[in-house]
Amino acid sequence: xxxxxxxxxxxxxxxxxxxxxxxxxxxxxxxxxxxxxxxxxxxxxxxxxxxxxxxxxxxxxxxxxxxxxxxxxxxxxxxxxxxxxxxxxxxxxxxxxxxxxxxxxxxxxxxxxxxxxxxxxxxxxxxxxxxxxxxxxxxxxxxxxxxxxxxxxxxxxxxxxxxxxxxxxxxxxxxxxxxxxxxxxxxxxxxxxxxxxxxxxxxxxxxxxxxxxxxxxxxxxxxxxxxxxxxxxxxxxxxxxxxxxxxxxxxxxxxxxxxxxxxxxxxxxxxxxxxxxxxxxxxxxxxxxxxxxxxxxxxxxxxxxxxxxxxxxxxxxxxxxxxxxxxxxxxx
Numbered sequence: 001x002x003x004x005x006x007x008x009x010x011x012x013x014x015x016x017x018x019x020x021x022x023x024x025x026x027x028x029x030x031x032x033x034x035x036x037x038x039x040x041x042x043x044x045x046x047x048x049x050x051x052x053x054x055x056x057x058x059x060x061x062x063x064x065x066x067x068x069x070x071x072x073x074x075x076x077x078x079x080x081x082x083x084x085x086x087x088x089x090x091x092x093x094x095x096x097x098x099x100x101x102x103x104x105x106x107x108x109x110x111x112x113x114x115x116x117x118x119x120x121x122x123x124x125x126x127x128x129x130x131x132x133x134x135x136x137x138x139x140x141x142x143x144x145x146x147x148x149x150x151x152x153x154x155x156x157x158x159x160x161x162x163x164x165x166x167x168x169x170x171x172x173x174x175x176x177x178x179x180x181x182x183x184x185x186x187x188x189x190x191x192x193x194x195x196x197x198x199x200x201x202x203x204x205x206x207x208x209x210x211x212x213x214x215x216x217x218x219x220x221x222x223x224x225x226x227x228x229x230x231x232x233x234x235x236x237x238x239x240x241x242x243x244x245x246x247x248x249x250x251x252x253x254x255x256x257x258x259x260x261x262x263x264x265x266x267x268x269x270x271x272x273x274x275x276x277x278x279x280x281x282x283x284x285x286x287x288x289x290x291x292x293x294x295x296x297x298x299x300x301x302x303x304x305x306x307x308x309x310x311x312x313x314x315x316x317x318x319x320x321x322x323x324x325x326x327x328x329x330x331x332x
Contacts, residue, residue: 002130003104003113005032006123011115018131019109027111029104030128033119034070038101046107055098056121057081064088069124070095096121126174133172138188140168145194146211149182158214221282222300230263230287231296235304243270243281243305251278254289263287266297 001015017025029035035051042048054070057080066087071080081093100117129137140152144160151157153176155165169175175184189195209232213220218237224230248271258265268282282301286293 001111002028002132003031003111005030005126005130007031007113007115008119009115010117011113013113013115015111015113017106017109017111025106025109026131027106028128028131030130031102031113031115032123032126033100033102034072034127035102036073043105043107046105049104049106051102051104053098053100053102053119056096056124057093058096058121059085059088059090059092060094061085061088061090061092064090064092067096067122067124069127126172129172129174133174134184136171137168137175137184138191140166140171141185141188142192142194145189145192148211148215149178149185152185153178153181158217159211221304224296229292229296231284231293231300233282233284233297233300233304235282239279239281240305242272242274244273245270245305247273250281254286259285264289266294268301 001018003015004011004013007013017027020026029049029051034054034056036054038050038052040047040049054072054074054077057068057070057077059066064085064087066085068086071077077095081095082091083093084091085093098120100115100119102116103114105112105114141147146159147157151159152168155167155170156162168181175181186195209220209223209225219234221233221235223232225232250268250270252266252268255265255267264286266284266286267280269278270281271277272279282304284297284300286297
């Protein structure tokens with residue numbers, strides 16, 4: 001159990017700690033305020049930690065007056081108030097000092113918090129989440145392990161549509177940043193053994209591709225994940241309907257440094273009259289630059305755009321060089 005958040009005045013609070021292992025207990029000293037440690041001493045059966053409030057940072061512009069959380073030390077606060085206010089962009093920040101002290105005692109399964117004094121400032125946005133909040137985050141993540149961090153952020157997805165949406169920041173306002181949500185998701189799925197990277201690689205690849213297919217319908221064109229024949233092709237459906245092969249040529253090239261070593265991004269471009277410039281119309285991830293790789297790429301390309309090119313013979317993949325000649329002839 002966590003300590004109460006943003007206490008003010010003379011308050012003594014006692015909580016029962018969660019058990020962690022056979023003889024250890026889990027606890028955190030987060031109470032919302034930005035505190036700096038003054039001392040940490042061992043006492044009979046436990047520890048005693050005293051912290052002092054670092055106050056707040058306030059914009060002194062009358063039309064703004066925003067109050068924000070101070071940095072974690074006086075040196076950093078000095079740098080913080082030298083910067084413009086993030087709300088009004090004026091260099092008008094000042095430090096609101098505060099001398100409230102808080103003493104924590106952790107003895108066995110009991111946590112005690114002695115808060116002494118009244119703060120000279122109002123509350124601000126919390127930085128850390130309580131254990132109770134994190135319990136709810138874990139529960140939400142495990143509701144649908146295949147949901148991405150972005151889906152958790154916005155509260156709905158193609159995989160699991162929700163009306164009304166349930167953005168995860170409804171649990172806590174601190175859950176706004178995608179990076180933080182992704183971090184929590186990774187940790188909880190790992191803990192539960194649900195993280196795709198802990199499963200066999202083939203199963204993981206299929207799941208991730210299925211997730212992409214569901215999140216971006218119509219974009220993924222074909223998939224072959226066999227070694228040396230690896231080829232995942234994709235294109236934007238709306239763009240595919242606007243190509244004009246009879247009027248404009250196509251250009252295909254390879255990007256070498258888009259992925260980790262051993263994988264390449266192959267792209268085909270065509271001139272678009274609406275844009276008055278060349279644009280990408282078809283792409284694929286390849287695991288090599290051999291004839292077989294390009295054969296797989298162009299076969300997928302021709303099949304994707306068969307509606308614009310014309311009828312394709314069933315045996316065009318027998319000979320790759322013959323395929324290229326036949327298709328050049330047909331395009332002309």
